[in-house]
Amino acid sequence: MGLTKKEIFTEKQNRLAAMMKALAHPARIAIIQHLLKTKACVCGDIVDELGLAQATISQHLKELKNVGLIQGNIEGVTVCYCIDPKVWNQYRSLLDGFFVSYTNKENCC
């Protein structure tokens, strides 16, 4: 099948999974880290940074845009990318909430 049965899970579970999926590729991690490093807009020099073709990078950027993690603002010929702080913080607290729910120090097995 290759098709996730989303309908049997809760909205929150699907959202968490989708968020993870958006970051479940080293290229997308690298893109985000590059945007973090510059602490500002990055005007389309991402292709030079990573060793992937322009079409591939564009595809990864699209996925990050689809989940709202980054924005792309057209600036003449180039496009300026930056992280959306609002979505970023949403993700952060969602993950915090997920991880905080386990505090046991010892393994029961």
Next chain:
Amino acid sequence: MGLTKKEIFTEKQNRLAAMMKALAHPARIAIIQHLLKTKACVCGDIVDELGLAQATISQHLKELKNVGLIQGNIEGVTVCYCIDPKVWNQYRSLLDGFFVSYTNKENCC
């Protein structure tokens, strides 16, 4: 291709991505949450909880075991699953480190 070019990324980027990937499915989120909820070992009643076939659940459990997030201890006929606190905390701090690196309140674009 369908093949990730892992060699052009750093070890840490690949690890982060692999971690995200392990949690990038609602069924695996649900499994983890079930283990969290019971706060102890869960002896193979996971199939009844989710609406997926036994073979499918077993596959998801395998992926979670592969990244070390959960352990499966054989206990007679059934298998007892529980979260590995060590790996869990490793994941937590890796993600914390990733998300903490961005603190801007405003969008520059």
Next chain:
DNA sequence: CATATCAATCGCAATATTACGATTGATTTT
């Protein structure tokens, strides 16, 4: 020892992902 039970694995089908060359569309620059 025969049978029942549970979980892992095999094999398959359907769909998704990753990657890239080529093309397209939009905007500058000449």
Next chain:
DNA sequence: AAAATCAATCGTAATATTGCGATTGATATG
């Protein structure tokens, strides 16, 4: 207007993922 530049999209190939029925292997139970 023509040429150059940049990024999105199209089309395609290779591989991965998801899901499940069927089978297998191991352990209990009758």
